[in-house]
Each structure stands twice: as C-alpha cells, then as structure tokens.
Amino acid sequence: MKIGLMGAGAIGQYLLKNIENSEKLTVTSVFVRNIEKYKHLEETFHVKLFTDIHEFLKSDIDIVVEATNIETVEQYFRTIIKEKNMMSISIGAFSDAALLETAREADSHKLYLPSGGIGGLDLVQNARALGNIDSLTLTTRKPAASLTDEALTEEKVIFEGSAKDAIEKYPKNMNISIILSVAGIGTEDTKVVLVADPTVDKNIHNIEVAGGFGQASFTFVNDPLKENPKTSALAALSIYATLERLEDNIVIG
Incomplete structure (x- = not known):
C-alpha cells in the first residue's frame, strides 16, 4: 500500500x-x-x-x-x-x-x-450493533499539572458529564472520548469523568460499558511516545x- x-x-x-x-x-x-x-x-x-x-x-x-x-x-x-x-x-x-x-x-x-490510546472498541461496536448498550463511561485520570494550575495534594474531579460537554470544555484532551462515542452511543449519551491526580505521571483511561450483552471494564495506562511526551x-x-x-x-x- x-x-x-x-x-x-x-x-x-x-x-x-x-x-x-x-x-x-x-x-x-x-x-x-x-x-x-x-x-x-x-x-x-x-x-x-x-x-x-x-x-x-x-x-x-x-x-x-x-x-x-x-x-x-x-x-x-x-x-x-x-x-x-x-x-x-x-x-x-x-x-x-x-x-x-x-x-x-x-x-x-x-x-x-485508529483506536489511539485505548482498546476495547471492537467490543463496544459489537454491543452497539443491535442497540445493546445501556451505559458507557470513560474515566480519564491525568497528571494534575496537565489539567489545572492548582497545587493539588490529592485527586480532584474537574469534570463529570456528557462527552459532548467534555469535548466543548476540553477540546484538546478529549480524543479518546470522541473515538469512544463514535464507536458507541454518541457524545450525548457517553459519560466522561476527568480526574486531575498529583500522584500519577501517566494518562490512565478506564472504560466501563454495560448492556444486554453483559458488562465489561478496560483500563489503559499509557506510556508517552519517546519522540513526543505529549503523545501516547x-x-x-x-x-x-x-x-x-x-x-x-x-x-x-
């Protein structure tokens, strides 16, 4: 090719x-x-x-x-x-x-x-095929300094709501919520939780999906690309x- x-x-x-x-x-x-x-x-x-x-x-x-x-x-x-x-x-x-x-x-x-910094999209698409998704949640945990200027000593939820609202508020941090929403049930029905955590030095993504097929949970801890630490x-x-x-x-x- x-x-x-x-x-x-x-x-x-x-x-x-x-x-x-x-x-x-x-x-x-x-x-x-x-x-x-x-x-x-x-x-x-x-x-x-x-x-x-x-x-x-x-x-x-x-x-x-x-x-x-x-x-x-x-x-x-x-x-x-x-x-x-x-x-x-x-x-x-x-x-x-x-x-x-x-x-x-x-x-x-x-x-x-491409699936980017996560996996499990095949399962999400399979479950969506016959409308078998009841809930789809992405929880993203990032180093605190990348999300807020506050000097945090413990984790803080800085956003909780629909993927649609998350994308509008944090457009440069929401690639994964977009691909997950496209694969699944859309931005209005996909829930996003964004956590600023001073104890982590990598991006961590957890996906939870439930529906008529059962339920599944995936966690991804992403190492940065050596050539560019801002990219997984x-x-x-x-x-x-x-x-x-x-x-x-x-x-x-």
Whole structure:
C-alpha cells in the first residue's frame, strides 16, 4: 500500500521510520507546510515532499494518513475524502458533527479512525450493533499539572458529564472520548469523568460499558511516545498497526 503522509512531526517521523521496514507498506509522498525544513526526509526516506494539497493527492498514493492537527483536518478533509481514503489521528476534528457526517456520506472513500490510546472498541461496536448498550463511561485520570494550575495534594474531579460537554470544555484532551462515542452511543449519551491526580505521571483511561450483552471494564495506562511526551506510544502504534491490518487477508473482529 502506498501512503501519502500528512505531517512530519513526532508521529509522522515515527511512521516513516517504522514503515521503512514494512513489507506491506511504503510512504511515497509527504505533505508539509515548509519543504526546506523537512528537505532531509527526501533523501533519508526516499519520499517526495508537497505543499500543495491537490498535487499531493495526484501523486502515487493509495491512502492519506494524517498526523498533523485538528486545524489541518478541518481545512483539508472535505477535499481529501473526495479523492482518497483517509486515516486520521486528529480525532478531535470529528467532534464537528458536520465533518463526521461528511465522512458518513462519502460515496467511494472511507475514513479510518485508529483506536489511539485505548482498546476495547471492537467490543463496544459489537454491543452497539443491535442497540445493546445501556451505559458507557470513560474515566480519564491525568497528571494534575496537565489539567489545572492548582497545587493539588490529592485527586480532584474537574469534570463529570456528557462527552459532548467534555469535548466543548476540553477540546484538546478529549480524543479518546470522541473515538469512544463514535464507536458507541454518541457524545450525548457517553459519560466522561476527568480526574486531575498529583500522584500519577501517566494518562490512565478506564472504560466501563454495560448492556444486554453483559458488562465489561478496560483500563489503559499509557506510556508517552519517546519522540513526543505529549503523545501516547499506543496512539502512534495504533496508526501503524491499523495500516498493516488493511493489507491482511485475515480480518479479526
């Protein structure tokens, strides 16, 4: 599969390094804002750099893999999905219901949303298939300094409510609530609890889901990506692994 990569930051370069050793995948084109800044990538990874989105989409690629930011997705998504399948890590852009609806209504191309820093989404989607989810709750615990300026000595719940309200109040901290809501019962019916905890140094996510199928609970303790401590290693890995699975003859789940 020939990949057109958007972005050459920490996740973009993580993908370039790992895909270089893949037998199934190859990055042929990279969309960047500044060619001079990333000129070295052409020689190191044998890719062609683009700053024009239309020329980028015309290049020899099968899928666009976005590893940039919410603003870039908002700017280019509608153009991309008309031309190519797309995988996006900037899940926050799809808190915009209109943008998500554009993806749902796309005639011939698909939007792939990697699971990011969590798992268990296959179970959530299975339970949703026949309306078998009664409740879906995400509790996210983060280092206190990343959520508040208060000098906390013990944990503090700084938000409890719907995913919809959480996304509006903390748009840069809610990627996981968005992907969970899309997989499950929507932002209005998904509950989110956000905890600032001075005793932890990693992000911890707990998902609880219950319904006609039974109940399940998942906990994820995420190590940061070495190249960028603000990004979870699992989020970067989920992009690479999802791409690999697209080329598999055996589909699990």
